[in-house]
Amino acid sequence: MVVASVLSPLAALVHSQTASAASSAGLPTFVYVNENPAPVNGVAQTNMVAGYSLSSSGTASPLAGSPYNSGGLGYDGSYVVAPRTGLTLDMARTSGYLYVLNLGDKPNVTLSVFSINVYTGVLSYKTTQSLKDAGGAPISATSIAANAAGTILYTGGSPNAMSSPELNAFQINADGTLNPTATSTLTNVIVDGLAVSPDGSMVATAYPGNNTTVSGYVALFATGCSQGGASCTPSGGTLTSLGHSAQTCPTDVRFSPDSKELYSAACSQGGVTYYPAAGPLTSTGTITNSGSASSGQALAVGSDGTVYYQDVNGNLASAQLVSGVLTPNGSVAYAGTSTITTLNVSPDDANLFVGGFQSATLLDYHITTGGGLVYAQSLTGLSPGLPTAVSFVSQCPGVNSVCIDQQSLQATVLPGTLTITTPYTASNPFVLPAPTLSSDGTYLQTSAVFPDPLLPASQQIVVTSTLAGDPSWTLSVAASDLTDGSGGVIPASGLGFTGATLLGGTCVPGTAPVTSVCSHAATFPGSVSFTDLTAHNPAVSASPPGLSSAPQSFATSPSGDGAAQIDGTLTLLVPTSTPAGTYTGTITFSAI
Secondary structure, three states: OEEEOOOOOOOEEOOOOEEOOOOOOOOOEEEEEEOOEOOEOOEOOEEEEEEEEEOOOOOEEEOOOOOEEEEEEOOOOOOOOOOOOOOOEOEEEOOOEEEEEEOOOOOOOEEEEEEEOOOOOOEEEEEEEOOEOOOOOEOOOOEEEEOOOOOEEEEEOOHHHOOOOEEEEEEEOOOOOEOOEOOEEEEOOOOOEEEEOOOOOEEEEEEOOOOOOOOOEEEEEEOOOOOOOOOOOOOOOOOEEEEEEEOOOEEEEEEOOOOOEEEEEEOOOOOEEEEEOOOOOOOOEEEOOOOOOOOOOOEEEOOOOOEEEEOOOOOEEEEEEEOOEEEEEEEEOOOOOOOEEEEEEOOOOOEEEEEEOOOOOEEEEEEOHHHOEEEEEEEOOOOOEOOEEEEEEOOOOOOOOOEEOOOOOOOOOOOOOEEEEOOOEOOEOEEEOOOEEOOOOOEEEEEEEEOOOOOOHHHOEEEEEOOOOOOOEEEEEEEOOEEOOOOOEEOHHHEEEEEEEEOOOEEEEOOOOOOEEEEEEOOEEEEEEEOOEOOOOOOOOOOOOOOOOOOEEEEEEOOOOEEEEEEEEEEEEEEOOOOOOOOEOOEEEEEO
């Protein structure tokens, strides 16, 4: 943190740290279970989400704060209706948010939003929302799914589960909440199973039928996005049917990783039907095995294309598409005793998570070569109910990725890292000199070497890289406006960072826009090119733009291993109209 105490405008600046790890190897897998607890004596219970961290060795530990209260109620018993037998797909995840349906909130279920700390897995409750279809009518849903881009969440409902027979698309806002009114609604679409293709271009649904008037079928819909539509946002009417295929009691659907195949599971059949993911749907084939029927109503597909399901003998099985034919790999005895309601494969294809109706446990199977399964452990402590599981691998990935972890001091990162530190904190601020009036009387100005040159080189701006392959890095700086808490504002553009140098290095003039190139410091054998970021002069409209909330590059190294110790000149130019007071803001250094 940096502070300037004067009778005229002041500034306080803080830094953040940026880390980029060289590999995701050894990072934990986080798994979340929406417990959706069963009623107790007819009374719906609070809906909870349990979170676990699985180490690379397989040890499971509850996440800090787990289980997490969703702010709603779990299912009230009306959802366990044959032939659905309790299957619920009521949880979805994007890169930074977790979405949970509260099935016990009546008459219209609510949806809760959690933010995810992608480094620790810890959930933070944000809000609970009610939703409306495109016509403004409240909806009740029992299935949700989000596109891979994290821009759209789809909901579906079924009379089997006392919910709205509609397929809705909701825009996900930048803060993770949903626009509460659907951007697109298809009515009279009955949904139990629900999935979005990885490329975002299609939505598939499954409905098992009601044993009386409506037969089971699998349906496919276009979202209005082209193949690979990473930022697709459907507008009204863009959800369109691509056809449907009759099937006996389909309950769950999943796409292949390349979005070219669609798989469906069916209750009490123990098989998997598969289709080319293009309308109209035409079944390519079905896996079935001889034996007594069991409930195979859930399935999962790994990132390598392996399909996991429950066969007619009640065993857990896997299969792979070989020359257009879905070919079984083998099976392993199901270690649970209850009807399976959820299957989920971890993104690294290392674990298969299996949840069962009223089981109060989540089973963890390790995945071996060729899709083989080995029972590993049971994650216990759940409430009996209708569990749904999702998982992801901790994010602090490799070269050219940025992990930002704001700290008062230095971020703790894994070996093989890129880190940046500065010496200042709220209790040890950097103090700018008192601003003085410019010679022409049109603005106030102050500047100082940042960090303090009296500090040792190890306490300057230090970029340390131990990344394998000695990759390049870029050091950038951004800033916020400075405020005094009473309405006074100094624009961030009044800040500048110039004259940066590699301490202990030999520097020569650079070619514009590079101002200098420094190299051969004792702790940094490579070179660093510096570009001045000049403060905006409030008295001259055409002066340089200064700093802003967008990071601007001021230092680059083509091969960055070592500890580059850097300082420069921090300048603040202030309009003369600025009221006197203490102004604070932030400055953030980041390396990538």
